[in-house]
Amino acid sequence: MNENRKYPFPEIDSDICKGCALCVASCPKDVLVISEKLNSKGFHYSEYVGDGCIGCGNCYYVCPEPSAVTVYMKNYVPEEVS
Amino acid sequence: MPRKLMKGNHAAVYGAILAGCKAYYGYPITPASEIAESASALFPKFGRTFLQAESEVAAINMVYGAAGCGQRVLTGSSGPGISLKQEGLSYCAASALPCVVIDIMRGGPGLGNIGPEQSDYNQVIKGGGHGNYKVIVLAPNSAQEMCDLTMLAFELADKYRNPVFVLTDGVIGQMMEVVELPEPVTELPDKSEWAIYGTADSRHLINSIYLDHDDLEQWNRELMKKYAIIQKNEVRVEEYRMDDAEIVAIGYGSSSRVLRSAIGIARERGIKLGMLRPITLFPFPVDEIAELADRGLKGILTVEMSDGQLVDDVNLALSGKMISDLHNRMGGNVPTALEICEKVSELYGV
Amino acid sequence: MIMAQKTVLRKPKGFIDVYRHKPGAEKDRTHYCPGCGHGIIHKLIAEALEDFDIVEKTIIISPVGCSVFAYYYFHTGNLQVPHGRAPAVATSVSRANPDSVVISYQGDGDLAAIGGNNILQAANRGENMVVFFVNNAIYGMTGGQMAPTTLEGQITTTTPYGRNVKTDGYPIQVCEIINQLTAPVYVVRTSLHDMPNIRKTRAAVRKAVLNARDKKGFSFVEILSMCPSGWKMDSVPAQNWIKENMIPRFPLDTFRDISEDTPAIERPVPVMDPDEVKKILGYSVLSDSNFEKNPDAALEKVALRVAGFGGQGIMSAGIALANVGMEYGYNVSWLPSYGPEMRGGTANCSVKIQEDTIGASECTEPNLVIAMNQPSLEKFEKILVPEGTLIYNTTLINIEPSRGDIKVYPIPITGIADELGDTRVQSMVNVGAFAAVTGMFDPGEIENLMSFLFKGKPESVIKLNEKAVRKGYEYVKENFS
Ligand SMILES: Cc1ncc(C[n+]2csc(CCOP(=O)(O)OP(=O)(O)O)c2C)c(N)n1
Ligand code: SF4
Ligand code: SF4
Ligand code: SF4
Numbered sequence: 001m002n003e004n005r006k007y008p009f010p011e012i013d014s015d016i017c018k019g020c021a022l023c024v025a026s027c028p029k030d031v032l033v034i035s036e037k038l039n040s041k042g043f044h045y046s047e048y049v050g051d052g053c054i055g056c057g058n059c060y061y062v063c064p065e066p067s068a069v070t071v072y073m074k075n076y077v078p079e080e081v082s
Numbered sequence: 083m084p085r086k087l088m089k090g091n092h093a094a095v096y097g098a099i100l101a102g103c104k105a106y107y108g109y110p111i112t113p114a115s116e117i118a119e120s121a122s123a124l125f126p127k128f129g130r131t132f133l134q135a136e137s138e139v140a141a142i143n144m145v146y147g148a149a150g151c152g153q154r155v156l157t158g159s160s161g162p163g164i165s166l167k168q169e170g171l172s173y174c175a176a177s178a179l180p181c182v183v184i185d186i187m188r189g190g191p192g193l194g195n196i197g198p199e200q201s202d203y204n205q206v207i208k209g210g211g212h213g214n215y216k217v218i219v220l221a222p223n224s225a226q227e228m229c230d231l232t233m234l235a236f237e238l239a240d241k242y243r244n245p246v247f248v249l250t251d252g253v254i255g256q257m258m259e260v261v262e263l264p265e266p267v268t269e270l271p272d273k274s275e276w277a278i279y280g281t282a283d284s285r286h287l288i289n290s291i292y293l294d295h296d297d298l299e300q301w302n303r304e305l306m307k308k309y310a311i312i313q314k315n316e317v318r319v320e321e322y323r324m325d326d327a328e329i330v331a332i333g334y335g336s337s338s339r340v341l342r343s344a345i346g347i348a349r350e351r352g353i354k355l356g357m358l359r360p361i362t363l364f365p366f367p368v369d370e371i372a373e374l375a376d377r378g379l380k381g382i383l384t385v386e387m388s389d390g391q392l393v394d395d396v397n398l399a400l401s402g403k404m405i406s407d408l409h410n411r412m413g414g415n416v417p418t419a420l421e422i423c424e425k426v427s428e429l430y431g432v
Numbered sequence: 433m434i435m436a437q438k439t440v441l442r443k444p445k446g447f448i449d450v451y452r453h454k455p456g457a458e459k460d461r462t463h464y465c466p467g468c469g470h471g472i473i474h475k476l477i478a479e480a481l482e483d484f485d486i487v488e489k490t491i492i493i494s495p496v497g498c499s500v501f502a503y504y505y506f507h508t509g510n511l512q513v514p515h516g517r518a519p520a521v522a523t524s525v526s527r528a529n530p531d532s533v534v535i536s537y538q539g540d541g542d543l544a545a546i547g548g549n550n551i552l553q554a555a556n557r558g559e560n561m562v563v564f565f566v567n568n569a570i571y572g573m574t575g576g577q578m579a580p581t582t583l584e585g586q587i588t589t590t591t592p593y594g595r596n597v598k599t600d601g602y603p604i605q606v607c608e609i610i611n612q613l614t615a616p617v618y619v620v621r622t623s624l625h626d627m628p629n630i631r632k633t634r635a636a637v638r639k640a641v642l643n644a645r646d647k648k649g650f651s652f653v654e655i656l657s658m659c660p661s662g663w664k665m666d667s668v669p670a671q672n673w674i675k676e677n678m679i680p681r682f683p684l685d686t687f688r689d690i691s692e693d694t695p696a697i698e699r700p701v702p703v704m705d706p707d708e709v710k711k712i713l714g715y716s717v718l719s720d721s722n723f724e725k726n727p728d729a730a731l732e733k734v735a736l737r738v739a740g741f742g743g744q745g746i747m748s749a750g751i752a753l754a755n756v757g758m759e760y761g762y763n764v765s766w767l768p769s770y771g772p773e774m775r776g777g778t779a780n781c782s783v784k785i786q787e788d789t790i791g792a793s794e795c796t797e798p799n800l801v802i803a804m805n806q807p808s809l810e811k812f813e814k815i816l817v818p819e820g821t822l823i824y825n826t827t828l829i830n831i832e833p834s835r836g837d838i839k840v841y842p843i844p845i846t847g848i849a850d851e852l853g854d855t856r857v858q859s860m861v862n863v864g865a866f867a868a869v870t871g872m873f874d875p876g877e878i879e880n881l882m883s884f885l886f887k888g889k890p891e892s893v894i895k896l897n898e899k900a901v902r903k904g905y906e907y908v909k910e911n912f913s
Contacts, residue, residue, distance in 0.1 A: 018465075020466035020667040061475070063472070064474075065462060071442075099713070121782075135553075137549065139520075144523055145491075147524035165672075259763075259790075266709040267706070281488060282488035286510075289453075289503060289511070321626075339791050
């Protein structure tokens with residue numbers, strides 16, 4: 001994970017994403033987009049534009065793939081992961 | 083030993099209690115309803131589960147669940163109900179779940195009648211559900227055996243992780259005889275390797291899906307191996323007056339009881355009739371029957387209350403070296419001893 | 433734990449890290465289609481299990497349908513079961529493990545078509561379980577056929593002209609049906625069509641699993657869910673399709689929520705201790721008298737038919753004789769005529785009492801017949817063996833037996849019972865008569881068995897039946913010696 005990133009932010013596993021775009025539609029800040037690029041399974045995956053996330057969790061809860069989306073909240077302390 | 087005059091159906095429920103069976107799931111059907119009735123009276127006295135399911139389909143699936151949770155579990159039914167249980171039985175066998183099913187056979191096909199018959203033979207012995215599988219089948223012919231073989235059924239079910247049938251007919255279920263009550267089992271087998279208890283260490287999977295063709299073939303081969311071991315180790319027969327027998331009758335359940343009477347009459351008439359009674363129908367006593375062909379017998383007569391289902395297996399075992407004759411009754415009729423004696427005289431000129 | 437407190441939202445611990453049960457290389461992702469509602473629901477369940485710390489005690493029942501492989505994912509106990517039967521399996525799983533959280537996860541074909549009765553009955557029993565009912569208005573797994581919940585006019589592969597309610601029936605509203613039953617504690621319908629409703633679904637999922645944890649009984653959560661593949665549309669339009677087409681037919685509502693006021697279900701602990709088992713079965717009070725057989729008995733082997741009207745104590749006379757025979761150490765058997773006859777008024781039973789092992793239990797050639805009414809006399813006299821014995825009830829039979837080669841004992845059995853003041857004691861008059869005719873039993877010893885034969889009955893009943901035995905015995909001795 002990129003330590004310089006600004007919390008909160010979503011992290012999308014581009015390989016696991018199936019490109020359904022439910023997260024894109026659910027984001028109140030329109031900070032998710034479907035990539036032009038394809039992943040190894042041939043899906044146009046979802047991407048965070050890099051800024052503007054408010055940590056609402058919508059993208060997490062709407063995503064049908066358990067490990068596609070992780071959302072790090074504002075008060076997230078990295079140690080917790082391990 | 084404490085003894086009690088009791089119906090075969092009732093004795094089977096005692097056997098289940100003594101074997102440590104924790105749950106009964108069933109749906110009423112004559113002539114097996116008494117099993118459910120007596121389970122409903124007895125099981126709650128032990129804080130064990132009795133539940134009248136909404137159908138035989140539900141009941142066998144409840145059995146599947148309880149067995150998956152490591153319980154010794156029982157269901158009972160008859161013809162039409164057994165037909166409905168077949169899908170669930172296939173799942174139980176496929177998932178290697180031990181469970182016991184009692185089938186008190188009645189007249190068929192269709193709704194038939196509630197008289198005694200042995201016409202569930204094929205659907206039980208041949209593994210009547212879909213797919214390659216077998217169930218162990220025990221065939222009691224007395225109230226005592228209803229108790230004892232039900233206990234044995236639980237033991238074999240656990241030993242081989244396989245469904246076991248106790249297969250008999252309405253007469254044996256309805257008949258009262260003296261039962262010497264055995265001691266309850268003191269220890270139940272450890273199933274923690276695979277059973278689900280709702281705990282951290284028992285988060286196992288009970289399943290019969292093998293998407294990969296090779297995996298499924300492999301699993302089928304393992305099942306075949308298991309059945310071969312059962313065939314080798316578990317055959318049980320009763321021989322009656324076989325030492326000097328010149329004619330051998332083969333029958334199980336009620337027909338074997340009548341055969342015993344018939345042998346009494348035949349012997350008085352100087353006819354040397356003996357009986358081979360399969361106690362296990364799967365494993366079928368193939369070797370024991372094959373061996374009859376080398377005895378120089380005057381004849382072999384299979385007596386059954388079905389349309390030749392048993393004699394087919396007898397002849398398969400004899401593999402052409404001799405051919406068994408058939409005497410059968412159906413529709414709820416039980417052969418009589420005299421009838422059998424006359425048939426013997428007529429067939430073999432004795 | 434509420435969501436606001438979470439500092440990270442990631443794959444919940446209710447899921448297995450690596451989906452080891454899933455064949456093939458892709459053990460890090462689900463088998464579901466893009467945008468499938470099942471995945472969302474799975475995640476809500478897995479999150480709730482983690483948050484309430486009940487992953488370890490949860491057991492999930494996977495149905496047949498697209499979620500047949502739910503067991504790939506959940507780090508719980510898992511059973512995969514036949515199509516439609518999840519509620520039946522969940523029933524026994526819950527009974528076997530009363531402290532566990534049992535979840536039946538089902539699609540609409542599984543639950544509302546093939547398993548329609550199983551769900552109703554489990555709900556009606558108030559089993560302690562949660563049912564997650566994924567209503568996607570179609571059969572996903574088998575390629576998009578009509579489901580019981582398919583909407584009017586909806587095109588599926590088996591309704592190519594649209595569902596015709598005149599021939600295919602109407603979309604079934606399952607929550608409304610479940611809500612007709614008394615036992616369920618929580619019945620709710622939610623939807624995945626937008627974020628507020630996904631959050632409501634999340635709340636319902638959490639409430640339902642807490643109900644199961646707290647043993648409140650049956651919770652039913654129906655979730656309107658996308659099947660983009662079956663509906664042949666993209667995921668976001670699929671959400672809109674739920675809103676516009678499904679919700680009008682399947683209104684979102686909390687139909688019932690009485691879990692707060694419902695006490696926890698208690699299940700008994702099974703008694704397994706062998707000594708306790710023997711005690712409950714009454715081993716110590718089972719009779720074990722060993723009366724001496726009479727070496728001079730007229731008969732040493734009995735094949736008896738007792739026959740008459742239902743209500744004449746036919747069956748109980750036979751059972752009493754078999755019981756007495758047992759006390760003398762004989763082999764005995766008793767076989768009732770059973771079946772429709774039981775209802776039609778006539779009844780008969782076969783009793784065998786002998787030294788050797790008993791063969792056939794039906795007495796097709798009896799050596800003794802007790803006929804309590806005329807039809808029985810006519811029917812069973814015929815099958816008596818030569819030299820056989822016939823006891824018949826002269827109170828109700830006014831014809832003479834026709835055979836000359838048998839011994840006959842005409843006895844006013846009903847009359848004797850009536851004189852004692854209770855017709856019901858006919859059966860014991862018969863027992864007494866039997867003892868005298870066969871010489872096999874001693875009336876005094878039969879009297880000793882009375883409190884065993886009539887266990888639990890008042891003293892007056894026992895005394896009356898004792899008298900009946902004595903009267904039957906004496907009548908034979910006085911009239912036929
Ligand atoms: C006894 C039986 N009949 C039919 C099938 C075939 N089958 C598999 S899944 C399915 C329908 C499942 O649909 P649904 O419950 O709506 O679940 P979904 O796939 O939509 O999630 C059918 C009919 C089966 N496996 N077993
Ligand atoms: S957490 Fe909310 S705001 Fe942030 S990316 Fe996801 S949906 Fe958008
Ligand atoms: S919801 Fe999940 S699977 Fe769908 S596009 Fe977004 S990240 Fe990918
Ligand atoms: S067919 Fe439908 S229900 Fe099945 S996985 Fe695909 S989207 Fe989901």
